[in-house]
Amino acid sequence: MARKTPYGYTGLLNLLFGREMTVKKLKTKDLKIGMYVEKAGDLSNDPPFESRNFFISSPNDIQKLIDNKIGEVFVDTSRKADVYAPSESEENVETFEVELGELAVGRDVPVDIFWMREQNDNRILLRQGHTFSEEVEEVCRGSGINIVNIRVSQRKLFDKYKHVIDSERSEQQEKGYSGKYLDNKKVEEYHAFKNNYLPINVYVIVSDTKPPFDIYAIEKEKPATVLEKDAFVGKDRFDELVERNIEFFIHKDHKEAFRGYLLEHTQKSRDTAARAAFVREGAKLLIEDLAENPRSEKLINDSKKTIADLTQVVLDDPNSFRGLMKINSYDYYTFTHSVNVATLSIALAISVGVTKDDGLHDLGLGALLHDLGKTKINDKLINKPGKLTDAEYKTVTHHVTLGYEMLKENKSIPERAFHPLLEHHEKLSGRGYPNKLVADDIHLLGRITAIIDIYDALTTQRSYKKAFTPFDALSLLSKNEEDYDRNIFTQFVQLIHKQET
Structure with missing residues (x-):
C-alpha cells in the first residue's frame, strides 16, 4: 500500500489549513488516485494488511483493497495529495513536456501541471500556486507518471522557476552535494534527524519487559514509531523486531531512560547477543559522556572496564563476534564508528599476537x-x-589534534593509548596526517587502528552513498599496499574471511 503519512507534513498543513475534517463512506470501486483513506473495511474488523491513513497513489492500491474483499472504505475528503485524480480533462490545451524530476519537492509551482493520458488528452494534476509536495510526487510515481506537461502560454513562468531551481542545485553541487541533497530542505531534514535520533542495537531489548522509550525505524526516509514507550515486549514481539533486520533508533530525549534500561534489564540478561549489545551500547554512551567531560578520570576508568568487556566478547566467540556486534548499517555515527573501530582493532590485534602486556x-x-x-x-x-x-576536508582533519588536546591532561589514560588516537590517519608512505609519519615512526597500535578506521568507514552506509561490501573494501585497500602494514593487512583479510563465512 502507499506510505502512511502522519499529520504535520508541510504539504498537508497547507492543504488542511482552514478546512474541517470530513469522513465519508465510499465504495472501494469508486476510489480515485489522490484520495486519502482514513480506514478500509468495517470499523469493527481490521483487514490482514496495513489499512489506515494512506493515500491512494496508484490503481494497484485500489485493486489490493478489492482483492481482499474490502467493499467499502472511509475517505477523509479534507485530505488530498493536491492531485486531481486524473479525470479532469482540458481539451485543445497546447503544452510542452517536462520531466517530473525538474520540479522541486516542497515548492509551490507557478504553472498548471498536466498529465497527458493519451494524445491530445491532457488531465490536470496540479493547479498553479499549489505545492509539489512529497505526497504529490509519490502519487505521480505510483501512477507511473514521469513526464508531465505545462501550458505553452506559461513557458516564461516555468523558465523563471526552473532558473531559480537550477541555480540552487548548481550551488549545492559546488558544495559537494548530489542527488536529493541538491534540495536545501532535504539537507536540513537530514541534519535534524542526525541531531535528534540515536541508533540502537535491537538485542538490547529483553523479552517480557516494557522499554521506557519509543523505538523508531526509518520508513520512506522518515522516523516512524515501531514500538511505543512502555509497550510490553513478549518473545514473539521481540522475534518480530529481530526478523525485520533493520536499524532502530531512539530519540535523544529518551537517552537517560535507555541508559537505565540497559543497566536494569540488558546487563542482567543471560543471552550472549544481549550481553554483547549491552557492552557496545554502554560504550557509545560513555564516549558521548567523555565528549562533554574529557578530563573525567572516572569516565576513563569506566571506559577501561568497557574495553576489557569488549575484549572478552571477542575472545568468547572469535569467529562470529562481528555478527553479534551488529555493525551499524543505516548511516555513519561518530560514536557507533568509534565502538566498531575499538572492537575490530581488538580482534585484529589478537590475531597478530598482541597481548595485554603488549x-x-x-x-x-x-x-x-x-x-x-x-x-x-x-x-x-x-x-x-x-x-x-x-576547505571542509582540511577542517575535519583537525579532529586528530583536537582529540589529543581534549584528553592529554587526563592522567588515567596510558601513554600507549594515544598512539591509535594520534596515528589512525597516518600512512606508511608518509601521505597521512597530521604529522606525515613514515614507516617505523608509526607504532604497531597506530598501524592496526589505521586499517580498521578506513575499513569501517568504507563498509558503513552513508546517506549519499552505498556501503562497500567487505570484499570490495579490502580490494580497494589492497590497491594502496604502500600505505598499510602488509603483514597486519593480511591477518585482517583472514579475520574478515572467517567472519563472513
Whole structure:
C-alpha cells in the first residue's frame, strides 16, 4: 500500500489549513488516485494488511483493497495529495513536456501541471500556486507518471522557476552535494534527524519487559514509531523486531531512560547477543559522556572496564563476534564508528599476537577515543550528506589534534593509548596526517587502528552513498599496499574471511 503519512507534513498543513475534517463512506470501486483513506473495511474488523491513513497513489492500491474483499472504505475528503485524480480533462490545451524530476519537492509551482493520458488528452494534476509536495510526487510515481506537461502560454513562468531551481542545485553541487541533497530542505531534514535520533542495537531489548522509550525505524526516509514507550515486549514481539533486520533508533530525549534500561534489564540478561549489545551500547554512551567531560578520570576508568568487556566478547566467540556486534548499517555515527573501530582493532590485534602486556587494552581504549575530536567540529561538516570540499576536508582533519588536546591532561589514560588516537590517519608512505609519519615512526597500535578506521568507514552506509561490501573494501585497500602494514593487512583479510563465512 502507499506510505502512511502522519499529520504535520508541510504539504498537508497547507492543504488542511482552514478546512474541517470530513469522513465519508465510499465504495472501494469508486476510489480515485489522490484520495486519502482514513480506514478500509468495517470499523469493527481490521483487514490482514496495513489499512489506515494512506493515500491512494496508484490503481494497484485500489485493486489490493478489492482483492481482499474490502467493499467499502472511509475517505477523509479534507485530505488530498493536491492531485486531481486524473479525470479532469482540458481539451485543445497546447503544452510542452517536462520531466517530473525538474520540479522541486516542497515548492509551490507557478504553472498548471498536466498529465497527458493519451494524445491530445491532457488531465490536470496540479493547479498553479499549489505545492509539489512529497505526497504529490509519490502519487505521480505510483501512477507511473514521469513526464508531465505545462501550458505553452506559461513557458516564461516555468523558465523563471526552473532558473531559480537550477541555480540552487548548481550551488549545492559546488558544495559537494548530489542527488536529493541538491534540495536545501532535504539537507536540513537530514541534519535534524542526525541531531535528534540515536541508533540502537535491537538485542538490547529483553523479552517480557516494557522499554521506557519509543523505538523508531526509518520508513520512506522518515522516523516512524515501531514500538511505543512502555509497550510490553513478549518473545514473539521481540522475534518480530529481530526478523525485520533493520536499524532502530531512539530519540535523544529518551537517552537517560535507555541508559537505565540497559543497566536494569540488558546487563542482567543471560543471552550472549544481549550481553554483547549491552557492552557496545554502554560504550557509545560513555564516549558521548567523555565528549562533554574529557578530563573525567572516572569516565576513563569506566571506559577501561568497557574495553576489557569488549575484549572478552571477542575472545568468547572469535569467529562470529562481528555478527553479534551488529555493525551499524543505516548511516555513519561518530560514536557507533568509534565502538566498531575499538572492537575490530581488538580482534585484529589478537590475531597478530598482541597481548595485554603488549598493550591490547591500551589499543582498545585509544581506538574507542580515536575520533573524540570530531565532537569539537561543526556537526554539519561531520554529518554532511555529501562530499567535503577541500576547505571542509582540511577542517575535519583537525579532529586528530583536537582529540589529543581534549584528553592529554587526563592522567588515567596510558601513554600507549594515544598512539591509535594520534596515528589512525597516518600512512606508511608518509601521505597521512597530521604529522606525515613514515614507516617505523608509526607504532604497531597506530598501524592496526589505521586499517580498521578506513575499513569501517568504507563498509558503513552513508546517506549519499552505498556501503562497500567487505570484499570490495579490502580490494580497494589492497590497491594502496604502500600505505598499510602488509603483514597486519593480511591477518585482517583472514579475520574478515572467517567472519563472513
